[in-house]
Amino acid sequence: MKNALAERVANTVRNIPDFPKPGIQFKDITPVLQDGSLFRSITHYFAERVVDREITKIVGIESRGFIFGAALAHELGIGLTLIRKPNKLPFEKIGVDYELEYGTDRVEMHADGVGNGERVLLIDDLLATGGTAAAACDLLNQAGAEIVEVAFLIELGFLEGRNKLEGQHVHSLWNIE
Amino acid sequence: MKNALAERVANTVRNIPDFPKPGIQFKDITPVLQDGSLFRSITHYFAERVVDREITKIVGIESRGFIFGAALAHELGIGLTLIRKPNKLPFEKIGVDYELEYGTDRVEMHADGVGNGERVLLIDDLLATGGTAAAACDLLNQAGAEIVEVAFLIELGFLEGRNKLEGQHVHSLWNIE
Numbered sequence: 581m582k583n584a585l586a587e588r589v590a591n592t593v594r595n596i597p598d599f600p601k602p603g604i605q606f607k608d609i610t611p612v613l614q615d616g617s618l619f620r621s622i623t624h625y626f627a628e629r630v631v632d633r634e635i636t637k638i639v640g641i642e643s644r645g646f647i648f649g650a651a652l653a654h655e656l657g658i659g660l661t662l663i664r665k666p667n668k669l670p671f672e673k674i675g676v677d678y679e680l681e682y683g684t685d686r687v688e689m690h691a692d693g694v695g696n697g698e699r700v701l702l703i704d705d706l707l708a709t710g711g712t713a714a715a716a717c718d719l720l721n722q723a724g725a726e727i728v729e730v731a732f733l734i735e736l737g738f739l740e741g742r743n744k745l746e747g748q749h750v751h752s753l754w755n756i757e
Numbered sequence: 758m759k760n761a762l763a764e765r766v767a768n769t770v771r772n773i774p775d776f777p778k779p780g781i782q783f784k785d786i787t788p789v790l791q792d793g794s795l796f797r798s799i800t801h802y803f804a805e806r807v808v809d810r811e812i813t814k815i816v817g818i819e820s821r822g823f824i825f826g827a828a829l830a831h832e833l834g835i836g837l838t839l840i841r842k843p844n845k846l847p848f849e850k851i852g853v854d855y856e857l858e859y860g861t862d863r864v865e866m867h868a869d870g871v872g873n874g875e876r877v878l879l880i881d882d883l884l885a886t887g888g889t890a891a892a893a894c895d896l897l898n899q900a901g902a903e904i905v906e907v908a909f910l911i912e913l914g915f916l917e918g919r920n921k922l923e924g925q926h927v928h929s930l931w932n933i934e
Contacts, residue, residue, distance in 0.1 A: 616835035651831035658793035
């Protein structure tokens, strides 16, 4: 475990066996959010990493990425853009389809969510197989954004989702190898 | 318009006709979130209202309530609890069903989301007919929480959703009467 904060997260996250389906051990982060001191420390941690990087927008992935993204955007005093599941965003938008183990899924972003040349930090709670994050990066590239960092609270390193994010600067607070 | 901040919000929110269905004029708040200065001012506004009220938990309603709730929790240095749509939360939970115009819906919260006697601020982006917010209040009452304030960015006052929240301290930043 690389640092004390990661250890606090690891000790607070709740493991839920067989959710949402048999064989998956779900990482329940709600105890982390409910601990105000820990939640604040996490936001400071992510903010400190990029405070000198001239980030212009935080981009959060639905829906737990909204939570860390919102706190981080507030801390840095910059805007938050949402990447959502299909048919949630009401305005003109762009989308990327991606493969799941069975079937396909899609992420969408408003066409004005990120401007050409903006420097963004993309954030979500969990990096698993990396499909959603990779699709989100495609979306941001389509919009002409520069992705400064792709940040996660937790990385399931053994799933090697990082391989789908080749060329990106990927950082996870707690990497489960 | 009661204050300058409400006016900024009103000028920034985007009206989307016929979304998600014909006849509904959707209030798209994404331009508000994307404006870092405005987003920060909104969070400060909500925080200042309750800074002396000994709030112990912010409770956000899925999913845009997570965004304002997370920033507010971070600002106040307290925890965030999530009220979600059915089957999203993985741990032991409590739930409340409520009536929609056609059919029913349900909100859920982890059983340990809010402790007995906790002083909470419940937040969401929009008060419309009030069904979801009223169900969320029922949930919090079940958990034994004291609801100090129910806060919204926008209130569609003409829908009179406030009537469903009788006995609560309801506050909206921008009330469209």
